[in-house]
Amino acid sequence: MIRLYMVALLGMLAANAVAEPFSLAQKAALFEYDMQKRFMLDGQALCKLKRPAASRDFVAYNMPDNAYMTGIYLGALSMQYAVTQEPEVRAKASKSISALHLLCTVSGKKGLLARAAWPVDKPMEDDGIWRPSKDGAYTWRGDVSSDQMDGVFYGYALAYDLVATEDEKQAIAKNVAALADHVIENDLRIIGYDGKVTAWGKYYPAYAKSWEKMNALLLLQLLKVAHHVTGAPRFDEAYRHWAIDEGYAKTAVNARKMGNPSRAGAINHSDDVLLFLGYYPLMLYETDPELRRLYTDSMVRSWSGTERFPGVKPEANPYYAFCAQRFLNDPSGVAAGIDTLRWFPLDMKWNHDTISQYEQEFGFTHDPTPQSPVPKEGEPVPVDRRHKSWSAWVMDPYAPGGSRTENSPLAFNGHDYLMAYWLGRYAGLVDAEH
Template sequence: MRNCVTGLLVALLCCTAVFAADEVPAKVGVFPQEIAKNYSVADGLPDQKVLSLHQDETGIVAVTAAGACRLEGATWKPVRDFTPQRFVLVPDGDAYTLAPAEAAPGSGAVIVRSFAGDAKAPVAIAAAEGLFLRNDQGVYEKSPACDGQGRLWGACDVRGVTLDSDGNLWVAMLAGLACRTADGWKFYTGHEGLPYNDFTSIAAGPDGAVWFGTTKGIVRFKNGTWHYRQGRRWLPDDHVNDLLVDQAGNAWAATQHGIGWIGFTPMTLAEKAAFYEEELDKYIKRTPFGYTSEVKLEKAGDRSTVVYTDSDNDGLWTSMYGAGECFAYGATRDPEAKKRADKAFEALRFLQTVPQTGDHRPPKGYVARTILPTDGKDPNEGRIERDTYHRDNHDVLWKVYEPRWPKSGDGKWYWKSDTSSDELDGHFFFYPAYYDLVAETKEEKEAVQQVIRDLMDHLIDHDFNLVDFDGTPTRWSIYNPDSLNKDPLWWEERGLKSLSMLSYLTATEHVTGDPKYGKIANELIEKHHFRTNAMIYKIHFGPGSGNHSDDEMAFMCYYNLLKYSQDEALKHEILYSFFSAWINEWPEMNPLFNFMYAVFGRDAKHTNPWDTYDISPWEGWLDDSVETLKDFPLDRVAWDHHNSHRLDIVLLPRQQATEPYESEVPQRGHRVNGKVLPVSERYFNHWNHDPWNLNYGGKGHTLGSGTVFLLPYYMGLYHGFIDN
């Protein structure tokens, strides 16, 4: 058995020995930020059904079901007597000649779908009958390409052809894409990363990009990378009737419900951060305290129709936002970042003070989940019935009591009880970052010391549980050693809860300077096996499996435990646990997780009884992180994304796709390169989401926070991984 284990470790770690080559810091500079805009009848289109697009010396002309129009400024104006020129191939012996459609005889003519090159003498023609290439005599011959494996490409139903800016010929068909270069033909299917193949149109840009319209969105290929643009974030309708790329490299898509425009604006990561900060201040922050999560939109995509409501985890999301501002201040000394971090601290501190002011007071140190103003609807209405149903049908440990939302002493606020471990992970992640990087005066430092001490002492005094005003532990904040180690209902929580508690104690010792917390942590390790428990923080069956909220929580705890612990033996073991966790997350291209691990894992070694191994982050961790940060859409509205039909998707096997006890297997997977979908091809609010999902059903009625970008960006900046 030892030889098998050793062989597996050697195979894995030898592969990763060359995996730390990413040059730090990554110098990002100015990059093209992708943006989109849709045009409808409200912008002057005569009809929402747009059939084709054309460009002449005066600009873009669109042909709709109700006539043609030209874009003038931001408005489409009617155009009279515009008739798109059509061509056919006319039989000429064994070949064909090109002629205007109106001048050609009807019999035997081949309708030209598109052509590549000069309209007077194109080098290639796409037609239902196949691919036609111009020969040395200036006539056209049917010329399918052989891929060397016995397959002919372009024998029939060729959807489009174009020449890219390097002169390569691209041919689109249901079989995939063929590209003729100076070195011969290349062929692309889903195995080579092509996302979809039901092509309707094709166009090349001046920057080397080639765009493909399909019946389900747009595909773009540039510099060896595929991009898929589908759903309302990018297009007014997925069915693209025609495609045009202008001289600036912007793509125009004629669809069944208007025109979509996809373009690029020069931007830096710092400018992108400023954009998200402005959106947070303008639309996201809730109550005078500025809690940050997501907001609802009454009208799809319309930010002027914001509706504020709570989320179960406002404390967690505000903690992560606040931590990002701490790293921002640590990296830039921007006074605005300090103001934001100070505001986040006060918001989180209020969650600890407000429960102590009313008729339902939990023990000192307790933190509420969130708050709501009392001038709105009473959140307790119908709550007992819902909680009873949830306990009886979904969760036998669910608490049923009232009021779940007690009132504050001044009558201004409802505060939500039954606080979860998610919240505590967030609070404890934020406080030491705030203490180290932002709190400067004696008063500021003493304030954060008091908050973290009160919370930690509450947990210690109640046998490592968070206890509600009813005198019982909350549903999820149970860290009691006997529960974790002996109660069969809690065995699945053993790893993460042990990791969390050790990180809480370590963070509290760091902030307060009180060694008693380190001694308690050591007691949990020696008497209750918390270090051993923490080595495997969740039960999983490989990448993509298990609860993804656990991943986000664990990574915050790993970061704090390794950053603040003074126990070198503990850190040695926990770093290997962190590495084992990180390699499962590596395909997710998550900049937050990558940066958190790289802080401790770069050039790190792990020694076990058999050898010493390199546990550095694998090659590409920094490139993936930067690409994800650049790829984030500026539009944080939750629009739908559908990817399960794609050709480049590999579905996860059942043991990874779902829990063992689930009978239905969801469609979850990754691209053929082994990595999940890029962030521009899915939607999520927070880093606890499941990136292996393929379909997202947003209808434009949620606006997400930019924290998912800001926290990893500022953390990467602070730790020197990225350079603007």
């Protein structure tokens, strides 16, 4: 499959000049090629590649967010398949659906998601708490969070709608039901293998209505997706109970913690990604006028900001901009979002040896010179002026730009580019010729 993608990529690059800038489609193809080559384990997306070091002679991975990233990547593949109808894309999506099934079941405790799973016969080096699976074939990382659930439910929703076979839909429904039942039956908590609430697995009112209002939104996403893929009345009843009777939909209006983004640490940009992953299924599936109004108010606040503080719109994040166009009918951020995709730098993700290898393999010349205008003081830093990061959308776009000239012991994949690019294609905001 990688070979097929390489042939397609070579054809795309050969059809144009061999120097950057690539078209957006060519860049997506290159990130996809690298994703499949270095960052996949039987459909499971691997977060952060650790290059061989003096202490070990093998490539290792830091894997706190495999479930989250696999869900996001599955969502991107689902939209890609909806656009292209390519059998190879469906095959990759099927592998990631299977990988999520493993993550949903490997703990041996019904409804307890694993952050990551790794075959016991492969060398590994990672932090976190790992336990053996009951069949002895895997070791799995625990202490799962609402972040991981958010990514998984996002990916499952898109896969169910756009790419899954009937058998896969049944498997998705079964896994989603188990995850949702676990949360409901444990009083809106994720209970780990040790019988304790996980560090970030909290959706209950005392937490979600005061400390972390984002989790009110994420619980509603979870329940809405559960009802959508299963059709089970209990999930619709739970959804409406928490959305309406317990006021979670009203709480979710203020899901984003606002602040002065120029002040370091004032905004949790990782939470912004989680919010928009949550908005997508809610805005897609909700038909109740009052609930839809509340979710729209929440999304407008996150996107446009308040009288005192800006939302995410100035950041020129293409995923957020494309969501705003699709669900808020606000096209004002689309052009800037496309510019971000155009300027998205390869060396934010990869070290120079990898880029050099791909230059030789595919016949292009990498130019690391920023193409964006220099930002004014207090403005977000364009993506091609930022430092290396595992996620361009999680990093602080207001932080001073950093150098990417030094090689890093880590390398990262392009899931962030792919999730935005394929949403743009699927929503008709980015065409194949961009």
